[in-house]
Every structure is written in C-alpha cells, then in structure tokens.
Amino acid sequence: AQSVTQLGSHVSVSEGALVLLRCNYSSSVPPYLFWYVQYPNQGLQLLLKYTSAATLVKGINGFEAEFKKSETSFHLTKPSAHMSDAAEYFCAVSGTGRRALTFGSGTRLQVQP
Amino acid sequence: GAGVSQTPSNKVTEKGKYVELRCDPISGHTALYWYRQSLGQGPEFLIYFQGTGAADDSGLPNDRFFAVRPEGSVSTLKIQRTERGDSAVYLCASSYRASGPQETQYFGPGTRLLVL
Numbered sequence: 001a002q003s004v005t006q007l008g009s010h011v012s013v014s015e016g017a018l019v020l021l022r023c024n025y026s027s028s029v030p031p032y033l034f035w036y037v038q039y040p041n042q043g044l045q046l047l048l049k050y051t052s053a054a055t056l057v058k059g060i061n062g063f064e065a066e067f068k069k070s071e072t073s074f075h076l077t078k079p080s081a082h083m084s085d086a087a088e089y090f091c092a093v094s095g096t097g098r099r100a101l102t103f104g105s106g107t108r109l110q111v112q113p
Numbered sequence: 114g115a116g117v118s119q120t121p122s123n124k125v126t127e128k129g130k131y132v133e134l135r136c137d138p139i140s141g142h143t144a145l146y147w148y149r150q151s152l153g154q155g156p157e158f159l160i161y162f163q164g165t166g167a168a169d170d171s172g173l174p175n176d177r178f179f180a181v182r183p184e185g186s187v188s189t190l191k192i193q194r195t196e197r198g199d200s201a202v203y204l205c206a207s208s209y210r211a212s213g214p215q216e217t218q219y220f221g222p223g224t225r226l227l228v229l
Binding site for chain 1: 161168218220
C-alpha cells in the first residue's frame with residue numbers, strides 16, 4: 001500500500017521568502033514521487049518528479065525537491081517566492097505494479113506582498 | 114499541441130439521475146486515468162485504461178460507476194442513480210504509454226459535478 005502525508009494544509013510566506021512544502025510518503029516498493037500544482041479552475045500541472053535517478057530533482061518555475069529515503073520525505077522548496085506561486089500543491093506517489101497516483105491532501109500556498 | 118480536454122466543464126443534476134462525463138486525451142496517449150477530487154482533498158484514483166481495456170478499476174466506489182474507452186481514445190465515465198455524495202470534480206489524465214508508474218500523467222481541467 002502507498003500513502004502520502006502533506007504537513008500543513010495552508011502555508012503563508014512573504015514574497016521573496018523561502019518556500020518549503022512538506023511531503024512524507026509510505027510505500028512497500030521503491031516509490032516514484034511527483035509534485036503537481038493546481039491553479040484555480042485549472043487542471044493539475046506537473047512541477048517535477050523523482051524516478052530513482054538523481055535524488056535532487058529540479059522542476060519548473062524554480063522549484064526543486066530532494067528524495068530522502070531515510071526520512072521517507074520528498075519536500076518541495078523554492079528559494080524565493082513570487083506572487084504567481086500562490087496555488088495548491090499536491091504530492092503524489094506511484095510504484096511498481098501501481099500506475100495510479102496516490103495523492104496527498106494538498107497544501108495551499110499563499111504569498112503575501 | 115492540445116492538452117487533455119473534458120466536457121462538460123460543469124454539470125448540475127438531480128439525485129437519482131444518470132450522467133456521462135467525457136474525456137479527450139492528448140493525441141497518441143495510450144493510457145488514460147480517471148480521478149475524483151472532493152472539496153479540500155487530493156484527487157482519488159477511480160480507473161485506468163491501457164488502450165481500450167480497463168487495466169485497473171479498483172478505485173471505482175461501487176457498481177453505479179462505469180467507464181468505457183471503446184476506440185482507445187475518448188473515454189466516458191458514467192454514473193447511474195447519482196447521489197449527493199457523488200458531487201466532486203472529476204479529473205481525467207493521460208500519459209504517452211503505460212511503460213511504468215514513472216510516466217507523467219497530464220491532467221485535464223476537470224468536470225465539476227453537483228448533485229442536488
């Protein structure tokens with residue numbers, strides 16, 4: 001079985017501040033991990049994914065995430081927040097024999113001017 | 114190129130009615146997924162197609178839900194005897210091939226279903 005826990009349903013940062021969105025996973029097989037972003041009234045857009053190559057994954061819009069097996073974590077970071085980063089962010093996991101994604105409950109990011 | 118499209122974008126129906134939701138995947142994508150997203154939650158998997166066949170329907174909540182993909186492209190999610198608890202956003206996603214769980218799934222904008 002697989003599961004994802006996203007700590008913090010709401011995160012608020014100031015423009016220019018560090019963004020840190022937390023994701024912990026549980027998987028009985030080597031996981032593939034994804035971060036998606038959802039803007040209001042739009043579909044989910046892939047930010048980045050971990051597929052067992054490099055543990056530090058760089059994505060679009062300046063986001064990156066680091067896979068830490070020992071901590072079962074895949075936290076999303078961005079050095080400097082922009083107003084346009086305000087959205088809902090979802091962490092998801094899939095694995096061998098399970099192509100469907102299992103999503104966390106999401107973190108809504110607010111960026112204050 | 115065109116992304117995944119879903120119609121209608123919004124659907125309001127009455128309890129007990131039948132509804133159909135349509136998904137047009139990205140051209141050439143062989144894998145197609147349906148998810149359901151309730152308010153304040155992450156998407157939950159319903160069913161996955163590889164070509165015309167349902168490869169995994171373990172997420173369908175009960176036998177009121179059914180999906181088809183007769184020609185391996187467009188898919189229709191069908192809900193019979195709708196209940197108020199079926200109200201949610203229904204998301205469709207497609208991927209180029211189902212070579213493995215690492216394939217990126219591309220999502221449509223969703224159909225917002227409201228059952229009165």
